Amino acid sequence: MKTACTCWFAAVMMVTTAHSIENRQTTAAAWEECIVNAEGNTYDSHPSAVVLDDGTSWIAWHAYRQDNDQVLARRIDADGNQGPIHIVSGQGKVHGPPTVTVAASDSLWVTWTAKVGDRWKTLARNLAGDEWSAIVAISDAEADAIYPAATTVGDGKVIVVWSGYREGRFRIWSRVLDHGNWRESLAVSSTDCDAYRPVVVADTGGTAWVFWDQYGGEKYAVYGRKVLPEAGPVERLSPKGRHCLTPTVIVTGQGLYVAWLRKADVIGSPGAISQWHTLETAVRRDDRWEMITDSKGNETAAELTYGLMAKIAPSPLATGGYTGRRTVPMLLEDGDDVWLLWERKADHRGSTPNVVGELLARPMRGQRWGEPVVLHEGRVDYHLAEPPRATDGKFVFLASALPRQNRRIYHRLVGDLNETTTFEQDQWVGWRPVDLPIESELTERREIQLDGKTYRLYWADPHCHSGLTADAEGEPDELTHYARDRAMLDVVVFTENDFIYDIPLTGYEYELGNLFARVYSQDGRFVSLPAYEWTSRVPGDPAAKISDPSTWTVPYKNRSFANHRSVIYPPTGGPAVRYPEVGNDIARLNQAVEAAGGITLTQHPVFRVTGHKVEVGLEVVAGWGSYIARRPQSFHEPLDQGFRLAFIASGDSHRRAPGLSGGLTAIYAEDLTAEAILDGLRNRRCYATNGSRIFLDSRANGAFMGAEAKAAQGKVTLTLRVIGTRPIVSAHLIRDGVEVKMFEGNGNREFSVEHEDSDLSKGTHWYYWRVAQQRAASDLPGNVMVAHGHLAWSSPHWVVVE
Numbered sequence: 001m002k003t004a005c006t007c008w009f010a011a012v013m014m015v016t017t018a019h020s021i022e023n024r025q026t027t028a029a030a031w032e033e034c035i036v037n038a039e040g041n042t043y044d045s046h047p048s049a050v051v052l053d054d055g056t057s058w059i060a061w062h063a064y065r066q067d068n069d070q071v072l073a074r075r076i077d078a079d080g081n082q083g084p085i086h087i088v089s090g091q092g093k094v095h096g097p098p099t100v101t102v103a104a105s106d107s108l109w110v111t112w113t114a115k116v117g118d119r120w121k122t123l124a125r126n127l128a129g130d131e132w133s134a135i136v137a138i139s140d141a142e143a144d145a146i147y148p149a150a151t152t153v154g155d156g157k158v159i160v161v162w163s164g165y166r167e168g169r170f171r172i173w174s175r176v177l178d179h180g181n182w183r184e185s186l187a188v189s190s191t192d193c194d195a196y197r198p199v200v201v202a203d204t205g206g207t208a209w210v211f212w213d214q215y216g217g218e219k220y221a222v223y224g225r226k227v228l229p230e231a232g233p234v235e236r237l238s239p240k241g242r243h244c245l246t247p248t249v250i251v252t253g254q255g256l257y258v259a260w261l262r263k264a265d266v267i268g269s270p271g272a273i274s275q276w277h278t279l280e281t282a283v284r285r286d287d288r289w290e291m292i293t294d295s296k297g298n299e300t301a302a303e304l305t306y307g308l309m310a311k312i313a314p315s316p317l318a319t320g321g322y323t324g325r326r327t328v329p330m331l332l333e334d335g336d337d338v339w340l341l342w343e344r345k346a347d348h349r350g351s352t353p354n355v356v357g358e359l360l361a362r363p364m365r366g367q368r369w370g371e372p373v374v375l376h377e378g379r380v381d382y383h384l385a386e387p388p389r390a391t392d393g394k395f396v397f398l399a400s401a402l403p404r405q406n407r408r409i410y411h412r413l414v415g416d417l418n419e420t421t422t423f424e425q426d427q428w429v430g431w432r433p434v435d436l437p438i439e440s441e442l443t444e445r446r447e448i449q450l451d452g453k454t455y456r457l458y459w460a461d462p463h464c465h466s467g468l469t470a471d472a473e474g475e476p477d478e479l480t481h482y483a484r485d486r487a488m489l490d491v492v493v494f495t496e497n498d499f500i501y502d503i504p505l506t507g508y509e510y511e512l513g514n515l516f517a518r519v520y521s522q523d524g525r526f527v528s529l530p531a532y533e534w535t536s537r538v539p540g541d542p543a544a545k546i547s548d549p550s551t552w553t554v555p556y557k558n559r560s561f562a563n564h565r566s567v568i569y570p571p572t573g574g575p576a577v578r579y580p581e582v583g584n585d586i587a588r589l590n591q592a593v594e595a596a597g598g599i600t601l602t603q604h605p606v607f608r609v610t611g612h613k614v615e616v617g618l619e620v621v622a623g624w625g626s627y628i629a630r631r632p633q634s635f636h637e638p639l640d641q642g643f644r645l646a647f648i649a650s651g652d653s654h655r656r657a658p659g660l661s662g663g664l665t666a667i668y669a670e671d672l673t674a675e676a677i678l679d680g681l682r683n684r685r686c687y688a689t690n691g692s693r694i695f696l697d698s699r700a701n702g703a704f705m706g707a708e709a710k711a712a713q714g715k716v717t718l719t720l721r722v723i724g725t726r727p728i729v730s731a732h733l734i735r736d737g738v739e740v741k742m743f744e745g746n747g748n749r750e751f752s753v754e755h756e757d758s759d760l761s762k763g764t765h766w767y768y769w770r771v772a773q774q775r776a777a778s779d780l781p782g783n784v785m786v787a788h789g790h791l792a793w794s795s796p797h798w799v800v801v802e
Contacts, residue, residue, distance in 0.1 A: 030055065030078060030079075031051075031055055031057075031078050031394075031396055031412070031414050032078065032079050032080035033080075033411060033412060033413050033414055034076060034080040034082070034411065034412050035409060035410070035411055035412075036059055036061075036074070036076065036398065036409075036410040036411065036412055037061065037072075037074075037085075037409060037410055038409060039085065040063075040085070041065060041406075041407070042063035042064060042065040042070070042072075042407075043063070043064045043065065043403075043406055043407060043408060043503065043504050043506075044061050044062065044063050044064075044072070044407070044408050044409075044410065045061065045062050045064075045097070045381075045408055045506070046061060046062040046097030046098070047059055047060070047061040047383055047398050047410055048060050048061070048097070048098050048099045048100045048383070048386075049100065049383065049385035049386065049396065049398055049412070050100050050101065050102050050108070050385060050386045050387075051385045051386070051387070051396050052102065054078060055077070055078025055079075056075060056076070056077050056078060057075070057076045057077075057078075057385065057396065057412060058073060058074075058075055058076075058100050058102070058108055059073065059074060059076065059100070059398070059410075059412070060072065060073040060088065060098040060099070060100040060110050061073075061097075061098065061410070062095065062096065062097045062098065062112075062506065062508065064504055064506040064507065066581055067093060067507060067576070067578070067581060068093050068507065069089070069092075069093060069094055069095040069096075069506055069507045069508050070087055070088075070089050070095060071087075071088040071089035071095050071098045071110065071112050072085050072086065072087060072088060073085070073086050073088050073098070073100065073110055073127075074086065076412060086132070088110045088112075088125050088132070089112065089114065089123075089135075090123075090135050092114055092115065092116055093115075093507050094114060094115035094507040094508055094511050095112055095113075095114045095507075095508060096112050096113035096114065096146070096148075096508045096512070097112065097508070098110050098111065098112040099111045099112070099148060099149055099150050100386075101150045101151055101152055101158060101386075102152060103126070103152055103156070103157075103158050103177075104152075104155065104156060106128060106129050107126060107127065107128045107129075108126070108127050109124050109125070109126050109127075109150060109158055109177075110124065110125050110127075111123070111124045111138070111148045111149075111150045111160055112124075112148065113145060113146050113147070113148055113162070113508075115507075115508075115511050119141070119144060120139075120144040120145050120146055120165075120515065121137050121138075121139050121141075121145055122137070122138045122139040122145040122146075122148040122160065122162045123135050123136065123137055123138065124136050124138050124150070124160060136182070138160050138162070138175050138182070138185075139162055139164060139173065139175075139185065140164065140166075140173075140185055142166065143164040143165060143166035143173075144164065144165040144166075144515065145162045145163070145164045145165075145173070146162065146163050146164075146165075146512065146515070147162055147163045147196060147197050147198060148160060148161065148162040149161050149162070149198055149199050149200050150200065151200045151201060151202050151208070152202065153176070153202040153206055153208050153228055154202070154204075154205075154206040156178070156179045156180075157176060157177060157178050157179070157206075157228075158176070158177040159174055159175070159176050159177075159200055159202070159208050159227070159228065160174065160175050160176075160177075160200075161173065161174045161175075161188065161198040161199075161200045161210050162198065163195060163196045163197065163198060163212070165515075165519060168519075169191060169194060170194040170195055170196060170477075171187055171188070171189045171190075171191065171194075171195055172187070172188040172189040172195045172198045172210060172212045173185050173186065173187055173188060174186050174188050174200070174210060174227055176228070186227070186231070188210050188212075188225055188227060188231075189212060189214060189223065189225075189234065190234055192216075193214040193215060193216050193217075194214060194215050194477070195212045195213070195214040195223075196212060196213055196214070196215075196245075196475070196477055197212055197213055197245070197246055197247070197475070198210055198211065198212040199211050199212070199247055199248055199249050200227075200249075201249045201250065201251050201256070202228070202251070203251045203256075206228060206229055207226065207228060207229065208226070208227050208228035209224055209225065209226050209227065209249070209251075209256065210224065210225055210227050211223065211224040211237070211247045211249050211258055212224075212247065213244065213245035213246060213247060213260070215477070215478075215481055217485070218485070219241075219242065219243040219244075220243055220244055220245040220478060221236060221237075221238045221240075221242070221243075221244055222236070222237045222238040222244045222245065222247045222258065222260045223235065223236055223237065224237055224247075224258065235289065237258055237260075237282050237289050238260060238262070238280070238282075239291070242262055242264075243262065243263045243264065243265075244260045244261065244262045244263075244280070245260060245261055245263075245475065245478060246260060246261045246327070246328060246329070246475070247259065247260045248260070248328075248329050248330060248331055249331070250331035250332070250333060250338060250388060252333045252338060253336070254283075254336055254338065255283045255284055255285050256283065256284040257281060257282070257283050257284075257292075257331055257338050257364070258281065258282055258283075258284075258289075259279060259280065259281040259301070259329035259330075259331055259340055260279070260280060260281075260329065261277060261278075261279060261304075261327050261328070261329060262277070262278045262279070262280050263275045263276065263277055264276045264278075264433060265433065265434050265435070265436050265486065266431040266432060266433055266434060267431070267432060267433075267434040267787075268310075268312035268313075268316075268430050268431050268432075269312060269313070269430055270312070270316070270777070270778040270780060270786055271777065271778070271786035271787055271788060272310070272312070272662075272780060272784050272785065272786055272787060273434065273436075273657055273660040273661075273787040274309050274310065274431065274655060274656070274657060274784075275309070275656050275657070276303075276305070276309070276431060277303075277304035277305070277308060277309070277327055278300045278301070278302060278303050278304060279300070279301045279302040279304065279329045279340060279342060280292075280299055280300065280301055281301055281329075281331075281340055281364065283364075283367065290367065292364055292367055292368070292369060293367070293368065293369065294368060294369040295368060295369075298369075301340050301362055301369055302340065302342055302360070302362060302372065303425060303428070304326060304327060304342070304344065305426060305428040306344060306345070306348050306426045306428070307319055307322065307326065307344050307345025307346070307347070307348050307350075308322075308326050308327070308344070308345070308473070309428070309431075309655065310655075310780070310781075310782065310784045311348075311428060311430070312429070312430030312431055313429045313430030314429075314430075316780050316781055316784065317348070317349070317781070318349075318780070318781040318782025318783065318784050319345065319348050319349065319782065320349075320350070320351060320352045320355075320471070320782065320783075321352035321470070321471025321472060321501075321654055322345045322352065322355065322357070322380070322471060323352065323353070323380050323381065323402065323403055323470060323471060323501060323503065324343050324345070324357045324379075324380035324381040324382065324400075325343050325381055325382065326343060326344055326345060326473060327342075327473055328342065328343070329341070329342055330342065330382075330383075330384050330388065331388060332361070332384060332388045332389070332390060332395060333387070333388060333389040333390065334363070334389075334390040334393065334395075334417055335390075336365075337363050337364060337365050338363070338364045339361045339362065339363050339364070339390075339417065340361065340362050340363075340364065341359060341360065341361045341375070341382075341384065342359075342360055342361075343357050343358070343359055343360070343380075343381075343382045344357060344358055344360060345357055345358075346358045346377055352471045352501055353402065353403075353501040353502070353554045354402065354554070356377065356378050356379060356380055356402065357377070357378075357379060357380045357381075357382065357399075358374055358376070358377040359374070359375045359376040359377070359379075359382045359397070359399070359415070360372055360373070360374055360375065360423055361373055361374075361375045361417075361420070371423075372423045372425070373420035373421065373422065373423050374420060374421045374422070374423045375415050375416075375417070375420055376397075376399070376413070376415055379399035379400060379401065379411065379413075380399065380400055380401075380402060381398075381399060381400045381408070381410075382397055382398070382399045383397060383398045383399070384396075384397050385397060385398065385412075390415075390417055393416055393417040393418040394414055394415065394416050394417075395414070395415050395417070396412060396413070396414060396415075397413055397414075397415055398410050398411065398412060398413070399411060399413055403470075403501060403502040403503050404502050404553075404554065405502060405553060406502055406504070406553075406580075407502075408503070436486040436487070436660075437485075437486055437487065437488045438788070440725075441692065441693065441725060441787075441788045442488055442693065443693045443695070443723075443725065445457065446695050446723070448668060448697055448704075450668075450685075450704055453670060454670070455668035455669060455670055455680075455685065456668070456669065456670070456671075456672075457666055457667070457668055457695065458490035458491055458666070458667050458668075458669055458672055458677065458680075459488075459489055459490050459491070459659075459664055459665075459666060459667075459693060460489060460490060460491035460492070460493070460664065460665045460666075460667055460677070461483065461487070461489055461491070461492050461493070461650055461651050461653075461658050461659045461661070461663070461664060461665070462491070462492075462493040462495075462531075462566055462568065462601060462648060462650050462665055462681075463493065463495050463533070463566045463601070463603065463619065463622065463650030463651065463652045463663075464479070464483070464492060464493060464494050464495065464650070464651055464652070464653055464658040464659075464661075465494065465495065465496060465497070465533075465652070465653060465654050466479045466494055466496065466513070468494070468496045468505070468509040468510075468512065468513050469496040469497050469500075469505075469533075469654065470497060470500050470501055470503035470505075471497075471500065471501060471503075471654060472654040472655075472656075473654075473655070473656055474656040476494060476512065476513055476516045477516055477520075479494070479656060479658055480492065480494075480516055480517075480520050480528060481520075482656070482657070482658060482659075483528075483658040483659045484520070484526050486659075486660070487657075487658060487659025487660045488659070489526075489658070489659040490526065490527065490672055491526075491527045491528075491529070491667065491672075491677055492526075492527075492528050492658055492659065493528070493529045493531045493566065493568055494513050494516075494517070494528070494531060494658075495531045495532055495533040495566045495567070495568075496509060496510065496513055496532050496533060497532075497533045497535040498532055498533060498534055498535050498576060498577075498578040498579060499535055499552070499578050499579060499580050500535045501554065502553055502554055504578060504580075505532060505576060505578065507576075510532060510576045513530070513531075513532075514530040514573055516528070517529055517530045517531075517571075518530070518571060521571065521674065523671070523672065523673045524671070524672050524673075525672065526672075527672060527673065527674050527677055529568050529569065529570070529571070529674055529677075529678075530568075530569045530570075530571070530573045530574070531566060531567055531568045531569060532567050532576050533564055533565070533566060533567065533603070534564060534565040534567050534577070534579055534586070534589055534600070535562070535564050535579065536552065536562070536563045536564065536565075536579040536584055536586065537551050537552040537556060537560040537561060537562055537563065537584075538551065538560060538561065538563045538584065538608065539551045539558035539559065539560050540558065540559030540560060540561055541558040541559045544557075544558035546583070546584050546585070547583040547584050547585070549580065551584070552579070552580065552584065561606050562603070562604050562606060562607070563586070563606075563607050563608050564602070564603035564604055564607070565586075565589070565600040565601065565602060565603060565615075566600060566601040566603060566619070566650070567589070567593060567598060567600050568598055568599050568600070568601070568678070568681075569593075569596050569597070569598040570596070570597050570598065570674055570675070570678060571674050572596070572597070573596070574592065574593060574595075574596030574597075574598050575592050575596070577589045577592045577593075586608075586610055587610070587612075590610060590612040590614050590615070593614045594612070594613070594614050598614060599614050599615075599616045599617075599678060599681055599682060600612075600614050600615045600616070601615075601616065601617040601618070601619055601648055601681075602615070602617070602618050602619055602645075603619050603622070603652070604619070604622075604624075604627065605627035605630055605631040605634050606631070606634060607634070609638045609641075609643050609645070611643060615645070616645065616646060616681055616682050616684070617645055617646040617647065617648040617681060617684070617686070618635050618638070618645045618646070618647055618648065619648055619649065619650055619652075619663075620635055620647045620648070620649060620688050620793055621649040621662070621663050621688055621689075621690045621791070621793070622649065622650050622651065622652040622661075622662070622663045622785075623650070623651040623652045623653050623655075623661035623662045623663055623783050623784070623785045624652060624782070624783055624785070625779070625785070626690060626791070628647075628793065632737070633737075635647075636737040639737075639766045639796060640736070640737065642764070644684070644796075644798060645684070645796075646681065646684035646686050646687075646706055646795040646796075647686075647687055647688045647768065647793045647794070647795045647796070648665040648681070648686060648688050649663035649664055649665050649688035649689060649690065649793075650663045650664075650665065651663050651664075651785075652783070653783065654783050655783055655784070657787070660691070660787040661691070661783075661785055661787065662690050662691045662777070662785025662786055662787060662789055663688070663689075663690060663691060663785070664688075664689050664690075664691055664692075664693065665681075665686055665687070665688060666686060666687050666688075666689065666693075666694075666695075666696070666792075667680040667681060667685065667686045668680055668685040668686065668704075669685070683706060683707075684705070684706025684707070684795045684796075685704065685705070685706055685795075686706070686795055687705060687792060687793060687794045687795050688792065688793045688795075689789065689791065689792040689793075690777060690785065690786075690789030690790070690791045690792075691777070691785065691786060691787050691788045691789040692724070692725045692726075692773070692788045692789055692790065692792075693725055694722065694723070694724050694725060694771060694773060694792040695721075695722065695723040695724075696720070696721070696722055696769070696771065696792055696794050697719075697720070697721040697722075698718070698719070698720050698721075698768075698769055698794040698795075698797070699718070699719045699720075699797075700716055700717070700718050700767060700797040700799055701716050701717055701799075703797065705768075705794045705795045705796070705797055706795040706796070706797075707797070707798070708797075708798045708799075708800060709797060709798070709799050709800070710799075710800055710802070711760055711765075711799045711800065711801045713758075714758060714759055714760035714761070714762075714801050715756060715757070715758040715759075715760065716756070716757050716758075716760065716765075716767075716799045717754060717755070717756050717757075718733065718754070718755050718756075718757065718767060718797070719752070719753070719754045719755075720751075720752065720753050720754075720769055720771075720794075721751075721752045722750070722751040722752070722771055722792075723749055723750050723751075724749045724750075724751070724771075724773040724774075725749070725773065725788065726749065726773045726774040726775055726790070727745060727747050727748055727749055727773060727774045728745035728746070728748065728749065728750075728751040728771065728772070728773050728774075729744075729745045729772045729773055729774055729790075730742055730743065730744055730745055730771070730772045731743045731745070731751065731753055731769055731770070731771045731772075732769065732770040732771075732772075733755060733767060733769055734767065734768050734769070734770065735757065735765060735766070735767050736765055736766060740757065741755055743755075745772075745773075749773075760799070760801045761801065762801050762802065763800075763801060764798055764799070764800050764801075765798075765799045765800075765801065766796045766797065766798050766799070767796060767797045767799065768793060768794050768795065768796045768797070769792075769793070769794040770791065770792070770793050771791065771792045771793075771794075772790055772791055773790045773791075774790065775790055776790050777789035777790050777791075
C-alpha cells in the first residue's frame with residue numbers, strides 16, 4: 001500500500017514477520033516521495049533510514065504515547081509501496097532513538113538505548129529475511145550506555161558504539177558482531193575526559209573509524225580513532241582552543257570527512273550573553289587532518305545565526321523556537337564532491353509552532369568550499385538516509401510536517417543537487433567574543449546567622465532548557481557543564497517542557513535529563529536536580545472545560561493562557577505527570593510531587609495558584625523579562641489571598657545560556673546538597689535577582705525574609721543589608737502591594753537601612769524589598785535579557801498584628 005488510513009497501534013502488536021529485505025541490486029533508483037507514518041496515534045521522532053541498491057528504504061523511528069516509548073520500523077519500496085509497521089523494542093517504558101543498519105543483502109540491525117530498571121543499556125535486534133531475532137544487550141551490564149551508533153564493516157560484520165558511564169566517567173565503547181558472534185566490548189576514548197555522541201564509519205576495505213566529542217574541563221573538542229582492523233591512536237580533529245561538538249562523518253573515494261558544530265561565547269552591547277554557532281569540516285589525507293577552507297582561507301563553512309540567535313544591531317531582534325534541528329551538520333557524497341548540509345529556520349521571526357525550515361547545502365570541491373545553496377524548504381527536522389550518497393544528483397532524505405494534534409508526520413523525499421536556489425548569508429553584527437566566566441561579576445561566598453545556625457548563599461537557575469525541550473537547542477551534558485563552569489552556578493535545574501507545540505516530552509528525554517542531573521551532582525561542589533516543566537494551558541473562557549484539548553493544542557482556543565510550573569524533585573526523582581495525560585488536572589500533579597518529596601514553582605506573569613503545600617515560590621523575573629514589574633498584580637494578589645510563597649528568578653533560557661540569561665535565585669542553605677537547597681526553597685530562605693549576585697539580608701523584627709514576624713502594638717522594624725556588584729542606587733519597601741518608602745543609595749556597593757513601620761491595622765501584612773544598583777539593564781525582546789542585571793527582590797515577610 002502507498003497510503004494508510006487505519007489505526008495500527010493495537011493491531012501492529014501482532015506483527016511478527018517482515019517482508020524480505022533482500023537487496024535486488026537494480027542499477028538506478030526511481031524513488032517515489034511518500035508519507036512514512038500516516039497510520040497510528042503515536043508521536044514519532046528521531047527517524048533513521050537506510051536505502052538499498054534497488055531503492056527500497058527501511059526506516060526506524062522513536063514513538064511515544066501515554067508515558068511509553070517504542071522503537072518502530074517499516075519497509076517502503078522505491079515506488080512507495082509500504083510494508084507493515086513493526087514494533088522492534090521489547091518491554092519497558094523508556095526507549096531511545098534507533099539506528100538502522102544493513103548488515104548483508106538479507107539482514108539489517110536496529111540499535112537503540114533503553115532504560116531497564118535503573119540501568120541504561122544499548123540494545124540491538126536483527127531482521128534476517130523475514131524473521132526478527134531476540135533483542136541483544138550490547139553494552140556491559142555494570143555501566144549506563146547511551147547515544148548508540150552502528151555501521152556495517154565489510155561482509156558479515158557490524159560495529160556498534162556508544163557512550164558508557166562507569167566509575168564516574170563517560171567513555172566511548174565499541175563492540176563488533178563478527179559473522180554472528182559478538183566480540184568483547186572495547187574502550188575507544190581515553191579515561192581523562194568525559195566523551196559523548198559517537199559516530200562510526202567504515203570504508204569498503206574494512207577499515208572503521210569512531211569519532212566523538214569530549215569535555216576537557218573548559219571546552220568540548222572532537223576526537224577520533226581507527227578501531228578496525230586494528231586500533232590506532234586517539235587523534236584530535238578540532239583545532240585547539242575551539243569549542244566543538246556533535247561530529248558527523250562520511251567516507252568517500254576522496255577521503256574521510258568529519259564535520260562538527262563550533263560554538264563561541266559572545267556578548268552583545270547591552271550585556272546579553274549568547275553563543276555564536278558555526279559549522280566546520282576536516283578531511284583526513286596523508287595520515288593527517290586538514291581543515292576545509294574557502295578560496296580566502298576561511299575555515300567557517302556556515303554561520304548559524306539567522307533563526308537561531310537574536311540580532312543585536314542595529315536594533316535588537318529576537319527569534320523564537322523551532323521544531324527542527326538548527327545545529328546539526330550532515331554530509332552527503334556526490335561523485336568526487338562532498339556536500340555539507342544543515343537546516344535552518346526559514347523565518348527569523350516566525351512563531352515556533354508555525355514556522356517551517358530550509359535545507360541548506362555547501363559543496364566541497366577538492367579542498368575548497370563552493371557557494372552555499374538552498375536545497376529544500378517547507379518542512380522541518382531534516383535527516384539524510386544512509387548511505388548519504390547522491391545518484392545523478394538525487395538523494396533520499398526524511399523531513400516532517402509541522403507537529404499537529406500530538407503527531408509528527410514524516411515524508412520520504414528526494415532531493416536534487418541540480419535544482420537549487422541561491423542562498424545569501426545574513427550579516428549579524430553587534431556581538432563580540434567574551435571569556436567566561438566574567439570574573440568581575442562573581443562574588444565571594446557570603447553567609448548569615450539564623451537561630452544559631454550558619455547559612456551560606458548559593459546561586460541557582462531553577463528553570464532552564466536544553467535540546468531535550470521541543471523548541472530549544474543545546475546538548476544536556478554541554479549545558480550542565482556551561483552552568484557549572486561558565487556561569488559558575490551552584491545549582492541548576494533543567495525543566496524540559498512536558499507537552500508544548502503538540503510535542504510531548506518522551507520517556508527517553510525525561511529520563512536522559514535525569515541521568516545527567518544524577519551523575520553531575522556532587523555534594524559541596526554542584527547540585528543538579530531532576531525536574532521538568534508542567535506546560536499546562538487553562539481556558540480563560542469560563543464555559544470551557546479545563547480538560548478540553550483544544551485549549552492546549554495549536555491554535556489554542558478558549559482564550560487559553562499558560563499555567564506552567566517548574567516541577568523539581570529530590571535526587572531520587574519522581575514521575576513526569578504530563579498534563580494532557582491527566583486531563584490537565586493540576587491536583588494530580590500536586591499529589592505526585594508531594595509523594596515524591598518535590599516542590600513546584602510558578603512560571604511567567606500569568607498563572608493560577610493552587611495553595612498546595614508543594615507550591616513554594618513565584619517566578620518574578622526570568623529571561624523573558626521582569627514579570628513583577630510588568631504585572632505586579634499577578635504576584636500581589638496571591639499574597640493578599642494569604643498564600644505564603646517565596647520570590648524566585650530564573651533564566652528560562654531556550655537559547656543555551658543557563659545561569660547567564662537574566663534571572664538568578666539566591667538560596668540560603670546550610671550546605672550545598674540537594675536536601676539543603678530544597679529546604680531553603682521550601683522555607684523561603686531565598687530571593688530573586690535579574691542576573692547579578694546581589695547580597696540581601698532582610699529581616700522584620702529579627703525574623704528573616706520568608707518567615708512570619710509578630711508586631712506588638714502594630715509596629716514592626718524592618719532592616720535591610722545589601723552588598724551589590726555595583727553601587728546601590730535605591731531600596732524600595734513595598735507593603736501590601738503599595739510602595740511605602742524609598743531609600744536612596746549612598747554611592748557604595750554596601751548599603752544598610754532600618755525602617756520602623758507603625759500604626760498597622762490588625763491582621764497579616766506582607767512586605768518585600770526591591771533593590772536597584774547602578775547600570776540599569778536594557779529591556780530586550782523575546783528570550784534575551786542582560787546577563788547581569790541591576791535589580792533584586794527579597795522574598796516577602798509576613799507581619800502579624802494581633
